[in-house]
Amino acid sequence: MFYNEDCISGAKKYLADNSIDLIVTDPPYGISGDKLDKHYNRNEDNVISGYVEVAETDYPNFSLAWIKEAERVLKPGGSIYIVSGYTHLRHILNALAETSLEERNHIIWKYNFGVYTKTKYVSSHYHILYYTKPFGKVTFNTYAFYADSEKDKAGGSLNYQDREDVWIINREYKPGQIKNKNELPKSLLTKIIMYSSNPDDMVCDFFLGSFSTAKVAIGLGRNACGFEINKNAFDYQIEIMKEIKKGELIETLRKVPNNKLFQQGKPLSDKEIKDIVEEYNNYYKSGYTKKNVIELLSEKFGRGYFSISKILSQQKNQSENTLF
Numbered sequence: 001m002f003y004n005e006d007c008i009s010g011a012k013k014y015l016a017d018n019s020i021d022l023i024v025t026d027p028p029y030g031i032s033g034d035k036l037d038k039h040y041n042r043n044e045d046n047v048i049s050g051y052v053e054v055a056e057t058d059y060p061n062f063s064l065a066w067i068k069e070a071e072r073v074l075k076p077g078g079s080i081y082i083v084s085g086y087t088h089l090r091h092i093l094n095a096l097a098e099t100s101l102e103e104r105n106h107i108i109w110k111y112n113f114g115v116y117t118k119t120k121y122v123s124s125h126y127h128i129l130y131y132t133k134p135f136g137k138v139t140f141n142t143y144a145f146y147a148d149s150e151k152d153k154a155g156g157s158l159n160y161q162d163r164e165d166v167w168i169i170n171r172e173y174k175p176g177q178i179k180n181k182n183e184l185p186k187s188l189l190t191k192i193i194m195y196s197s198n199p200d201d202m203v204c205d206f207f208l209g210s211f212s213t214a215k216v217a218i219g220l221g222r223n224a225c226g227f228e229i230n231k232n233a234f235d236y237q238i239e240i241m242k243e244i245k246k247g248e249l250i251e252t253l254r255k256v257p258n259n260k261l262f263q264q265g266k267p268l269s270d271k272e273i274k275d276i277v278e279e280y281n282n283y284y285k286s287g288y289t290k291k292n293v294i295e296l297l298s299e300k301f302g303r304g305y306f307s308i309s310k311i312l313s314q315q316k317n318q319s320e321n322t323l324f
């Protein structure tokens with residue numbers, strides 16, 4: 001399922017229409033000359049040679065050609081995440097606008113080791129364009145990492161924070177290890193793959209580089225496929241791929257508490273209302289704040305926060321005896 005070929009002709013040859021659940025990819029940036037090592041102030045000796053760039057003048061047509069293929073092979077409802085710097089972002093956006101793909105988020109990924117500059121701001125973010133193909137059910141696993149009940153010390157929702165569209169994720173520092181230029185961090189790929197695919201789905205990367213997308217996808221129990229035109233990178237990484245065991249990363253994920261608001265949408269019985277009010281009074285008497293009690297009751301009774309608050313205020317209006 002991995003091809004040492006150009007992704008545009010390769011996709012036409014090997015990938016059927018509507019066959020891919022998720023594409024996660026990081027195309028070459030079309031930055032002329034090989035200056036990235038100077039920008040990042042790093043030693044290039046351990047970087048695999050042969051990285052194929054795209055000429056700046058070809059970038060618009062190149063982007064349109066591979067994005068059209070991506071659109072064709074995605075299943076209806078399938079998702080695509082494209083990582084892009086800002087230099088040619090407009091060409092990727094223009095190409096996406098030529099397809100039926102629909103924008104869901106424009107994510108900013110802020111990383112460490114920004115491009116160092118002295119006379120202007122340090123550039124330390126990439127863009128991640130998250131689009132989906134219309135006419136199908138979109139996979140978005142809202143509770144992949146945090147349940148609604150999980151809060152930070154200030155009471156803020158961890159689920160909400162994890163799903164904000166600015167991601168602060170460090171790049172991996174791999175001194176002395178063989179790597180591809182611009183390797184994507186595992187935690188970034190884990191986040192995308194867990195939110196936007198299910199076990200056994202097919203995840204594709206048109207620009208495999210170090211095969212980081214494929215390694216994480218298979219590690220998380222998905223299937224993977226893709227293209228890399230650089231023979232050096234392909235030959236080196238394909239050997240490593242043979243060692244990756246499907247599902248081996250699953251046990252490294254944190255266990256998410258059961259999030260289900262299991263009673264949501266069901267009619268309230270008089271007994272349930274009575275129990276909620278009684279428990280509220282007991283907790284409140286023992287010194288809990290109103291907010292804490294409602295959160296506890298929401299978890300216990302499987303009802304949303306606002307539904308519990310509503311029950312309490314309706315009861316407050318009806319009864320003199322409850323403590324609100």
Ligand SMILES: C[S@@+](CC[C@H](N)C(=O)[O-])C[C@H]1O[C@@H](n2cnc3c(N)ncnc32)[C@H](O)[C@@H]1O
Nearest residue numbers: 006007026051052183184207209210212229230
């Ligand atoms: C930004 S890197 C991808 C890095 C990768 N996401 C990783 O984590 O290692 C882009 C890769 O696309 C490859 N490439 C360039 N043009 C290509 C093409 N037409 N088809 C397939 N791969 C291509 C380059 O050789 C390079 O390895």
